[in-house]
Amino acid sequence: MQGHVVIQNKLGLHARPSAQFVALARQFACDIQVQRLDIIVNGKSLMAILTLAASQGTLLTIITKGQHEQEALQALCALVNSGFGEAL
Amino acid sequence: MRIASETKAAVESILQPQTSFEAVDVVNSDDTDTQSTLITASLKKVARDCNSILVMTDVFGATPCNMAIHMILQENIKADVELIAGFNLPCVIKAILERNHYNLADLAHLSLDAGQKYLRLGSQETVMKQA
Numbered sequence: 646m647q648g649h650v651v652i653q654n655k656l657g658l659h660a661r662p663s664a665q666f667v668a669l670a671r672q673f674a675c676d677i678q679v680q681r682l683d684i685i686v687n688g689k690s691l692m693a694i695l696t697l698a699a700s701q702g703t704l705l706t707i708i709t710k711g712q713h714e715q716e717a718l719q720a721l722c723a724l725v726n727s728g729f730g731e732a733l
Numbered sequence: 734m735r736i737a738s739e740t741k742a743a744v745e746s747i748l749q750p751q752t753s754f755e756a757v758d759v760v761n762s763d764d765t766d767t768q769s770t771l772i773t774a775s776l777k778k779v780a781r782d783c784n785s786i787l788v789m790t791d792v793f794g795a796t797p798c799n800m801a802i803h804m805i806l807q808e809n810i811k812a813d814v815e816l817i818a819g820f821n822l823p824c825v826i827k828a829i830l831e832r833n834h835y836n837l838a839d840l841a842h843l844s845l846d847a848g849q850k851y852l853r854l855g856s857q858e859t860v861m862k863q864a
Contacts, residue, residue: 660747667830684859691747691830692823692851698860 646718647708654728657700660691662729667691669724675711677721688721734760736791744825751829753779762796772804780812785837787828787844793818815841817848824848 652658670677670688677688681703686693688707699705705725709718737756745751755775759768779786788805790798798818805814815837817824827847832840855861
């Protein structure tokens with residue numbers, strides 16, 4: 646499955662939100678990838694997610710495959726759309 | 734001068750406060766006795782709860798690294814110890830995130846790989862090429 650999100654929070658997908666994303670992603674057994682343009686990274690690796698250098702307004706695609714892929718996709722999209730609890 | 738405690742603070746601001754994660758700043762390398770005592774105390778403190786310890790220092794061959802190696806070899810640390818010299822934030826983050834999933838040798842390699850892999854030249858990254 647895949648879904649598109651736009652980074653909402655002002656500081657973008659910096660280290661702390663990326664850590665939140667990874668912590669949530671690791672709760673699911675399915676494979677999770679995050680794509681920005683032609684770059685696709687492991688959604689369970691904090692350092693890999695940081696290499697996306699996704700600032701506010703960046704479009705990302707979240708790709709989930711395997712057990713509970715739908716729940717994982719929904720939860721991760723909701724987290725990004727919430728702005729990670731940071732200023733928007 | 735305070736690369737250890739500042740690195741620890743940076744890591745914990747990202748990943749929340751961590752247990753068995755000690756920082757020793759070598760602020761006065763001339764005072765080797767005090768510094769050695771601090772390094773040994775940290776090693777022994779961590780060894781109380783852990784049977785493996787990954788020590789990270791800055792430049793290989795510089796005083797903090799040399800002191801750490803000396804303490805690891807001299808003191809009776811009740812744990813397996815590996816050392817990474819030339820650490821950076823990706824190294825530490827990888828080690829913290831994966832430390833419960835790998836043995837010491839594998840964790841050390843994973844951490845080292847992350848330190849090298851995430852050292853990037855901005856102009857070679859897509860995000861800068863597009864700007």
